[in-house]
Amino acid sequence: MNAPRIKICGLKDKETIRSMNGLPFHEIGFVFAPSKRQVSPETAAGLIHEAKQLAAANGAAPRTVGVFVNAGLEELRSALAAAPLDVVQLHGAESPEFCREAREQLSVAVWKVFSVGDGSETPEQRFAPFKGAVDAVLIDTAGGGTGVPFDWRQIDAYKQAAAAxxxxLYVAGGLHPDNVRELMEQYAPGGVDVSSGVESDGHKDIDKIRLFVQRVVNS
Structure with a gap:
């Protein structure tokens, strides 16, 4: 089985990024949507430069991910011109057609985020239209950024839908060092995405980041 991918999201300062050198994570995320963790494209450009100096999983630099909510194609294009991201992560009501267009026109990987528990469609019905339009799917607690896990018993159905x-499939929502090992051992998603769960007093805590990564790797 492939090792799970680890994304640390919501980074805002160069010092924390530098302290992540040597940790076996795969992606580092920057929030462009309105949020207390929001950064401008210009600030993100400097953070991306720092991230690309890191030796992360397998000694490679991490992929850089920008988080957007219902951004138009031109907004994405403008952000990418300033901040050379590897991935755009779309949290809004973006259609499969929009995802496909962004992927093709902007030459960037596209991840689509789905809130668990929204609507009556099955995971398979929700994901199927996005086949060929996205590079990964991520499931999160409805509302996003809540710091609260959803009902993990739904993960298996979403895993099957992603495989189809x-x-x-990345899992987000309320993850932290004390519950991520249980998630990995019981459900083994393809990846995990953490933000508030590795913070103390609203700021990224390098000790929590290290512990989170260690527990995923050793699970």
Whole structure:
């Protein structure tokens, strides 16, 4: 089985990024949507430069991910011109057609986020239209950024739906060092995405980041 991918999201300062050198994580995320963790494209450019100096999983630099909510194509294009991201992570009501267009026109990987528990469609019905339009899917607690886990018993159905369209499934929502090992051992998602769960007093805590990564790797 492939090792799970680890994304640390919501980074805002260069010092924390530098302290992540040597940790076996895969992606580092920057929030462009309105949020207490929001950064401007210009600030993100400097953070991306720092991130690309890191030796992360397998000694490689981490992929950089920008988080957007219902951004138009031109907004994405403008952000990418300033901040050379590897991935755009779309949290809004973006259609499969929009995802496909962004992927093709902007030459960037596209991840689509789905809130667990929204609507009556099955995971398979929700993911199927996005086949060929996205590079990964991510499931989160409804509302996003709540710091609260959803009902993990739904993960298996989402894993099957992701496999059916040929992309990895990342799990987010309320993850932290004390519950991520249970998640990995019981459900083994393709990846995990953490933000508030590795913070203290609203700021990224490098000790919590290290512990989170260690527990995923050793699970």
């Amino acid at each position: 369209i040929g992309v990895p």
